[in-house]
Amino acid sequence: MTIGPLPRMTPKTIGTMIVHALVDSVGPVRLPGDLLLNLPKECLQRNSDWLQPDYIQPNTGLMIMAYTSFLIRIDGVSILIDCAVGEDANFPSRPDWHFGKSNWLNHLGQAGIGVEDIDIVLLTHLHADHTGWLTRKTLSGWIPSFPEARHLTSKKELQFWPEKATDFPFMSTSVGDNVVPLLEAGHFETVEAGSELAPGLFVVDLAGHSPGMIGLEYRKSGRIVAAFCADLMHHPMQMAAPQCATVFCHDPASAVSVRKRKLAEYAANGTLVFCNHFPGECAGQAIKQCDGYRFLPVV
Ligand SMILES: [Zn+2]
Numbered sequence: 001m002t003i004g005p006l007p008r009m010t011p012k013t014i015g016t017m018i019v020h021a022l023v024d025s026v027g028p029v030r031l032p033g034d035l036l037l038n039l040p041k042e043c044l045q046r047n048s049d050w051l052q053p054d055y056i057q058p059n060t061g062l063m064i065m066a067y068t069s070f071l072i073r074i075d076g077v078s079i080l081i082d083c084a085v086g087e088d089a090n091f092p093s094r095p096d097w098h099f100g101k102s103n104w105l106n107h108l109g110q111a112g113i114g115v116e117d118i119d120i121v122l123l124t125h126l127h128a129d130h131t132g133w134l135t136r137k138t139l140s141g142w143i144p145s146f147p148e149a150r151h152l153t154s155k156k157e158l159q160f161w162p163e164k165a166t167d168f169p170f171m172s173t174s175v176g177d178n179v180v181p182l183l184e185a186g187h188f189e190t191v192e193a194g195s196e197l198a199p200g201l202f203v204v205d206l207a208g209h210s211p212g213m214i215g216l217e218y219r220k221s222g223r224i225v226a227a228f229c230a231d232l233m234h235h236p237m238q239m240a241a242p243q244c245a246t247v248f249c250h251d252p253a254s255a256v257s258v259r260k261r262k263l264a265e266y267a268a269n270g271t272l273v274f275c276n277h278f279p280g281e282c283a284g285q286a287i288k289q290c291d292g293y294r295f296l297p298v299v
Contacts, residue, residue, distance in 0.1 A: 007280040017074040020111040024084035024102045026279045028062035036244040047240045055236045066279045074198040079120045086132020090173045118146045123153035124230030125210035126161040128174035135178045142181045155190040156212025208255030224269040234277045239293040
């Protein structure tokens, strides 16, 4: 738990697009071996010069992670990517989230935007740490936070999670609290890979970590200039070791293969990659090194 202003990405301007970060929380969360499968023992030592102290807390070895959403303003359209953990959420297994509060909505205001100004809410996937602010708890129950917005996610996500969430303890009550109220109000639409949400801004398929995970890529003259890559990487260690899936991955083999393919594309294109769970300056470049990549934040 961080006390005081949370470290977060400075706004980024790319072409006609401005991107702000909205952060729910940031801090040391868990040991690498508790999240990443088959992590090579030497990974941390080989990469400690850039992983510590910003991404791995030296005294504890804990991974420092953030829970971030992105606000894109492009050609008169305001797009919110993901909704973080939210407030008042029932997470007995995560004491740091359990009925917690955050400044996430204030970050929206600091970007000069009100909830009524959001045109599109894009859910990359329906995991609990991406859907929290879809709704807010009131005396009359959970109500949509963005009643004027179109809410988009992939068909696979909408087919899988409302039916299966109770099989996964890490989802707790998030689907019932945050997703179902919007479904019942008829606010959700599905979107397919290849859809262009704004000029040059395309939906891409990143399925693996979650059954129908999607992201966004901003393309100009055939180059991928920027990418919003959801949970393609949870932590910079997954750039150093792209072969490592997480304990939360639905299809670990697909998660690894899409990460390797996309990291190769992003490194070749010099893409500015926006990562929901990286702390601080969470947009940067993937720089190829011998057996993986290093993350170079762009300030
Ligand atoms: Zn996540």
